[in-house]
Amino acid sequence: MWNREGLKEFIKQKMADYLFVIVSNREPYVHTFQGEEIKCGMPASGVTMALDPVMQSCGGIWIAHGSGDADKEVVDAHNHIQVPPEESRYTLRRVWLTKEEEAGYYYGFSNEALWPLCHVVYTRPTFKSADWETYKKVNELFSRTVLEEIGDKKAFVFIQDYHFALLSRLIREKNPNCILSQFWHIPWPNPEAFRICPWKEEILHGLLGNDLLGFHIRYHCMNFLETVDRMIEARTDYEKFEIIKGGKSTRVRPFPISIDFDEASSRGQSQEVEIEMRRLRKTLGLGGQIVGLGVDRIDYTKGIPERFRAIDLFFEKYPQYKGKVKFIQAGPLSRIHIQQYKDLNEELTRLMVEINFKYERGRWKPIQFHRSNFGKKELMALYRLADFCVVSSLHDGMNLVAKEYVASRADNTGVLILSQFTGAARELESALLVNPYDVDGLAENIRLAIEMTEGEKQKRMSKMREVVQKNNIYRWTGKVLSELLRFEFPEG
Ligand code: GDG
Numbered sequence: 001m002w003n004r005e006g007l008k009e010f011i012k013q014k015m016a017d018y019l020f021v022i023v024s025n026r027e028p029y030v031h032t033f034q035g036e037e038i039k040c041g042m043p044a045s046g047v048t049m050a051l052d053p054v055m056q057s058c059g060g061i062w063i064a065h066g067s068g069d070a071d072k073e074v075v076d077a078h079n080h081i082q083v084p085p086e087e088s089r090y091t092l093r094r095v096w097l098t099k100e101e102e103a104g105y106y107y108g109f110s111n112e113a114l115w116p117l118c119h120v121v122y123t124r125p126t127f128k129s130a131d132w133e134t135y136k137k138v139n140e141l142f143s144r145t146v147l148e149e150i151g152d153k154k155a156f157v158f159i160q161d162y163h164f165a166l167l168s169r170l171i172r173e174k175n176p177n178c179i180l181s182q183f184w185h186i187p188w189p190n191p192e193a194f195r196i197c198p199w200k201e202e203i204l205h206g207l208l209g210n211d212l213l214g215f216h217i218r219y220h221c222m223n224f225l226e227t228v229d230r231m232i233e234a235r236t237d238y239e240k241f242e243i244i245k246g247g248k249s250t251r252v253r254p255f256p257i258s259i260d261f262d263e264a265s266s267r268g269q270s271q272e273v274e275i276e277m278r279r280l281r282k283t284l285g286l287g288g289q290i291v292g293l294g295v296d297r298i299d300y301t302k303g304i305p306e307r308f309r310a311i312d313l314f315f316e317k318y319p320q321y322k323g324k325v326k327f328i329q330a331g332p333l334s335r336i337h338i339q340q341y342k343d344l345n346e347e348l349t350r351l352m353v354e355i356n357f358k359y360e361r362g363r364w365k366p367i368q369f370h371r372s373n374f375g376k377k378e379l380m381a382l383y384r385l386a387d388f389c390v391v392s393s394l395h396d397g398m399n400l401v402a403k404e405y406v407a408s409r410a411d412n413t414g415v416l417i418l419s420q421f422t423g424a425a426r427e428l429e430s431a432l433l434v435n436p437y438d439v440d441g442l443a444e445n446i447r448l449a450i451e452m453t454e455g456e457k458q459k460r461m462s463k464m465r466e467v468v469q470k471n472n473i474y475r476w477t478g479k480v481l482s483e484l485l486r487f488e489f490p491e492g
Contacts, residue, residue: 002475003262004057010478011058014487018179019153020060023142023167024160025106027064028052029083029092031071038070040085044297044332044373046257046400047160047185053260054477056089061149063142065106066094095145097138104134106163107337114162116340117197118186119301121394123340127198136166139206143170150175156484159210161185166202169209181212181484183255186397187423188220191227204232208245212484214255216398216423221252255480256423257398261472264407265465268380276381284328284368286385290450292327293386295379295401296393297334298371300344303392303419303436304331308351308367310392310442315359315366318447323364325450327390330382332373383408388415388449391422392436398423402431403468412461415449417442427467430460 011020028048031040042048055062066072066079071094075081079095082088097105108131116125142164146157159167159182168180184207194200204227207213215221221241229236234245241252267273281287292311296302311327331348335341348369356365374382383389389405399422406416406428418424418431425433432445482488 001470002472002478004053004260004474007054007474007477008057010481010490014485015156015481017154019150019155020055020058021146021149021155021157022051022055022060022062022160023146023157023164024048024051024062024064025110025163027066027068027071027092027094028055028062029081029085030068031074032068033070038073041373042376044334046398049400050257050259050473050476051160052084053263053473056084056087057474058477059090061091061093063093063095063145063149065097065102072096093145093149095142097141101134101138101141103337104128104131105138107335109135110163111335112338113197114165115186115301117194118162118189119395120187120189120193121301123300125196129198132199139164139166140170143167143174146171147174150178155179156481157181158183158480166206167209169206172209179484180210181214181480182207182210183214183257183480184220184397185216185257187395188215188223188227190223191230194223194227195231200227201232204228205245208234208243208248208250210250212251212253212480214253214480216254216256217426218254220397221254224252251483253483255476255483256427256471257400258468258471258473258476259400259403259407260474261403261407261469264380264404265410265469267376268384268408269410272377273380273384276377277384280378280381280385285363286326286328289326290321290324291386291388292325292446292449293382293389293405294327294329294331294391295382295389295404296329296331296391298331298341298345298348299334300340301393301395303394304329305344305347305351306394306436306439306442307390307392308348308355309439310390310446311366312351312355312358313439313443314446315355317443321450322359322366323361325366326364327367328382328386329367329369330374330379331369331371333371379404380408386414388417388446390417390442390446391419391424392417392434392442393419393422394436396422396424400424402428406461406464406468409461409465412458412465413454414461415452415457416461416464417445417449427471428464430463 026045083092112126116123156179391402402424416431420433
């Protein structure tokens, strides 16, 4: 079984003389002012949640945008800080962006153009040439930072996500000896969807600067190969899942990302989480209730309105559950400067108020919506408290919440309702798989989850736990590195 120690050993044996560099937009640790005090927190982001344990085990440098208002206060003269704060296992290098850069590169091109372009959820992408120019400029800024950190060392640079489509090419031009790999954490759409992007050729050319390009599932790899095949001059090898352009090859492979299962599973059983559960049960008024849970960044891809409508329909069809079932939605706000996210927030408030008004009895309300960013301990306690968890994404590269919920259920209780449009649905076949566009079906699955026998729950949950325990984040990293350096993958 792959675990933290196994990965550490693997890296020591095979990559000892390489500097391990991760680049992402979001930083794994953010420093913010709370009054006069500086607090360090972890953002609600799938990418950083997945990769922080890997970096903690390998060591190295993580380069990311310094976004916290107290970030500058705590770095050294090289913009470095050792993290996690209590243990110093790796170096975080912060990159500073101006407000204009953040607006054009992050809110603009990354999240108003690429995010809706890659998720098939019928939200139209907005392409602005000024945003694209800023996106290019910020990719250049990050490439200079990477090159500065590497110097003349042998390095393996692992780039994360759609914020950096041009980065590998820019690094390679200046340092051809670097080993470069990129993981695209969101879906890659089919060529018909992608071809509307005015800068498609540059994006594809940029991504082919990598030695290895990873997606969560094979289907996204196929979409990428077909997109390249139709849109630029390159040789696409469908047998080897490889693209050759200008004599340089890029391998394209599926690597379904995961979590640190053992850590999550044992933390779920810890005493501090038990205490937190008692506290939450009291403060949230959950005593004697059947508890449903949703945990998502508030994003239009996550199908939260569909989930609320299904809850509405559930109580309409099964009024016997009024006063007995409570749904907790935990959802930190995300990308709030973008209009679609503001609209979504308003829609969710409106829906919640309407549904609660329709069914409330005395102090009981069907939906509780918490928009704050929960700490890891609280989040784990919520997973443990939930009799069922609903992941109803309209389209999602993987979805780690589904895997975290499974990891938290060491006693094999609980039911996962999972959208078939997530990458996770390919692995978690024992979940109740749903189509979130079918609100009736979703409501029916909420009833099924509530009425499922204990035996059936145990059977389904233990199967899912086996899958996530085996395909954990250390195995994922081991697979990426083995593929990249062409080692035979030790199954573990
Ligand atoms: C992208 C892809 C892919 C949520 N609320 C809080 C909180 N979270 C954490 C969860 C989870 C993470 O945020 C969300 O991860 P997801 O995978 O569900 O979603 P995205 O952020 O959209 O991630 C996705 C992922 O990248 C990895 O490749 O799975 O498909 O879209 O870990 O626990 N964390 C804290 N407080 C919260 O309130 N601390």
